[in-house]
Amino acid sequence: IDRSSRMAEPLKEMFNRAYFERLTKELGTVAPKIQRAALVKDLLKGNEARELNARMRHTSTTLRAHLPADFRKAVGILKDLAPRMPNGYTALLYPDFIGQFGLEEHVLSLDALKYFTSFGSSEFAVREFFRRDPKSTLKVMRQWAEDASEHVRRLASEGSRPRLPWSFRLDAVLKDPKLTTPILERLRTDDSLYVRKSVANHLNDFSKDHPMYMVDLLRSWDRKHPHTAWIAKHASRTLIKAGNTDALALFAFSSNVKVRVEELTLSPKRIKLGDTLEFSFTVTCEAARSQQLVIDYAIHYRKANGGTSKKVFKLKEAELGPRASLRITKRQRIVDFSTRKHYAGEHMVEVMVNGRVTATASFSLTT
16 A cells, blocks of 8 residues: 555544454464454444444443453453554553443552553543542552653643543543642653653643643743753743733743734735635834744634634744844645634634734635
C-alpha cells in the first residue's frame, strides 16, 4: 500500500480483520485455551457498522466474554499479550478493558493501568476510577508522579486533567483545583517534554474555570528554571490570547501597549472552501521605549445558525523598539476538519496585540 492510500484509510480500520486475526493469534500463544476461530467471528460481528471508539469498546467487551472469568487471570493474559502487539492507539484496548471491568478491583486495576500506559495510554481509563473514588485514586496518582517512567508520570497529570479532550470532565477537580496541584508541583521541572506538555495543558484547564488560582500558582513557582518557564508560558496561552492582565504580567507583557496596526489586507476577499486566505498587516510601536508584544489573530467563523464562533490563533512574539515597524504576512487554508465545519457567509479576521483587538477585516466564503 502506498503512503497516500494509507493516509486516506479511515482510522477505524486500525480495528479490522487483519488486526483481529493477529490479536487472536498472539492470544493463542499466551493463552492456548482461547477458541481462536470463535473469537475472530465474534470480533468481526457488526464491525463494519462501528466507528473507531465503538470498535475498541466492542473488542474489550468481546475479550471479556472469551478470557477467564477470574479478572486477575484475564489481566495477566493481557499483560502477556501487550508486548507482542503494536503500540499506539490500538493499545488503548487494554486500559479500556480495565476501565470497563475492573472497577471493583481498585488496587489490581490501577497497577494494571500503570503497566499498560507505556504501550498506548491509560489516561482515559483511569478517569473511571477517579470519578468513582477520587481520594484513593489521587493517592496512587501522586505516587505515579514520582515514577521513573515518563509514561507513568504523564499519566498522573493527564489522567487527572479536569477537562481532558474526548473524555468526561472530572467534577471534583473542576470544583477544587487544589486536589491535583501536588501532582503538578512534583512535575513542574520534569526533564521530559512529554510530561511537561501534559502539566501545561492541565494548568490551561485550570485557567478556564479558576484563572486567578492558576496565575497565583505560577507566580509561586520559580520560573527561572527553564522547564518551569516553558510550562508556565504554554499553560498561560488561553489567558494571554484573551488579554488577561495578570497572565500577561507574568511574562512582562503589558495589556496597555502603544501600537498602531495598519494596512490589514485580505486576499482574496471572496474564497471557496479549500482555498487559501492570505492576510498581512503592519505593527508600529508608538511608545518611547521597546515593547514586548504577543501578536495573535482570530477568525469569527460562520455557524450553521447564522451566528459566529471565534477561534484565536498564535502568530508571533516580538520586541519592537520605539517607532519601529513590523510587517507580518500569514496564509491559512480554509478546509473542513472533524472539529470544525465551515458555512457560507461573511467571516471576520481580527488582529490582536497583547490580547487587544487592534484591526479587523472580513472575507466572504462560499461552500
